[in-house]
Amino acid sequence: DADVTQTPRNRITKTGKRIMLECSQTKGHDRMYWYRQDPGLGLRLIYYSFDVKDINKGEISDGYSVSRQAQAKFSLSLESAIPNQTALYFCATSTVSGGSYNEQFFGPGTRLTVL
Amino acid sequence: KQEVTQIPAALSVPEGENLVLNCSFTDSAIYNLQWFRQDPGKGLTSLLLIQSSQREQTSGRLNASLDKSSGRSTLYIAASQPGDSATYLCAVRGNNAGNMLTFGGGTRLMVKP
Numbered sequence: 001d002a003d004v005t006q007t008p009r010n011r012i013t014k015t016g017k018r019i020m021l022e023c024s025q026t027k028g029h030d031r032m033y034w035y036r037q038d039p040g041l042g043l044r045l046i047y048y049s050f051d052v053k054d055i056n057k058g059e060i061s062d063g064y065s066v067s068r069q070a071q072a073k074f075s076l077s078l079e080s081a082i083p084n085q086t087a088l089y090f091c092a093t094s095t096v097s098g099g100s101y102n103e104q105f106f107g108p109g110t111r112l113t114v115l
Numbered sequence: 116k117q118e119v120t121q122i123p124a125a126l127s128v129p130e131g132e133n134l135v136l137n138c139s140f141t142d143s144a145i146y147n148l149q150w151f152r153q154d155p156g157k158g159l160t161s162l163l164l165i166q167s168s169q170r171e172q173t174s175g176r177l178n179a180s181l182d183k184s185s186g187r188s189t190l191y192i193a194a195s196q197p198g199d200s201a202t203y204l205c206a207v208r209g210n211n212a213g214n215m216l217t218f219g220g221g222t223r224l225m226v227k228p
Contacts, residue, residue, distance in 0.1 A: 033215075043204070043218040058215065090158060100166055101146050101208050104216060106159040 003027045004107035006091050012113045019078045021110050023091030031094045032074040033104070034058075034066060036087040043090070049074055081114040088112075117142045117209045121219035128195055129227050136190040136222045138205035143183050146214060150179050150190050151204040153221070159204065163190070195226045 004025045013019055023032065034046040045058030047066040055066060063085060067075045078085055088111050094104040118141045128134055138148070147166045151159040163172045163179040165188070171180040178191040188205060202223045206216040 040220075042220045043206075045215055048215065088156075092159075101214060103149060103161045103164045104206075105161060106151075108158040109156075111156070 004091060004093055004105055006089075006107040006110050008110060009108065010111045012115065013081055014115050015082055017081050019081050019112065021076045021089055021091075021112070023074045023076070023107055025072050025091075025093045025105075025107075027093055027095075027105060028071075029093035029095040029105075030071060031096075032068065033092040033094075034064075034074070034076045035090045035092065036060070036085075037090060037109075038087050046076065046089075078112075078114075081112075083114045086112060086114045117145075117207060117217040119205060119207055119217050119219035121203075121205060121222050123222060124220065125223040125225075127225040127227065130195060130197060132195050132226075133191070133193050134195055134224075136192070136203050136205075136224070138188040138190070138219055140186045140188075140207045140217075142209055143186050144210040145183060146208045146210070148179075148181055148188050148205060148207045149216070150177075150188075151206065153202045153204060155202075162203075192224075195224075197226050197228050200224055200226050 007022045033048045035043045037043045049055050049068045052068050065077045088109050090109050091107040092104045120139050122137045149164045150162040153159050165172050165181040176193040181188045202221045204221045206218045
């Protein structure tokens with residue numbers, strides 16, 4: 001079973017609709033992240049969370065919100081989707097041990113299309 | 116602001132060749148650097164992580180080096196195979212708010228049989 005799962009894997013929606021993307025992890029990591037990937041722009045950070053009570057905006061948080069329901073679950077919401085939010089969305093997890101930042105592990109991605 | 120550049124953007128080689136992918140970053144105050152592989156439409160698979168105190172890491176046919184002072188890393192792939200065809204991304208974890216990863220644009224590799 002995958003360590004980081006995302007649902008749905010593909011979603012087509014219309015402008016103005018509310019959308020939630022979900023991420024779950026079984027790695028026991030405390031840190032979770034949401035990125036979007038666009039052709040030519042690479043991966044950009046939307047939000048990140050270091051624990052259940054810690055939520056932080058990333059580089060491109062406008063138009064998005066998140067919820068950390070438990071250590072293992074981190075959801076991304078688009079309150080009113082717009083076409084330029086069409087992208088590939090990734091959830092990732094990581095942790096710190098011995099004072100060192102460890103690898104970041106990614107989920108399989110959600111392809112979102114906003115018409 | 117940290118900027119990460121990967122050269123070349125695309126590379127096509129015949130099977131069996133040894134090859135080098137390059138990654139450069141503008142701010143040398145980093146904690147670590149991570150190389151990923153991404154297949155089309157798929158997620159990112161972590162290949163190698165180099166901490167700032169390390170010079171290189173090896174995994175099978177892959178060897179990644181880090182020269183923090185000059186802001187450079189290379190990923191060496193020995194005896195390339197068609198299955199190595201993918202996009203390779205480097206990302207640096209910097210001394211910024213939240214110590215986040217900053218990604219390069221990737222190198223798209225095609226290994227021809």
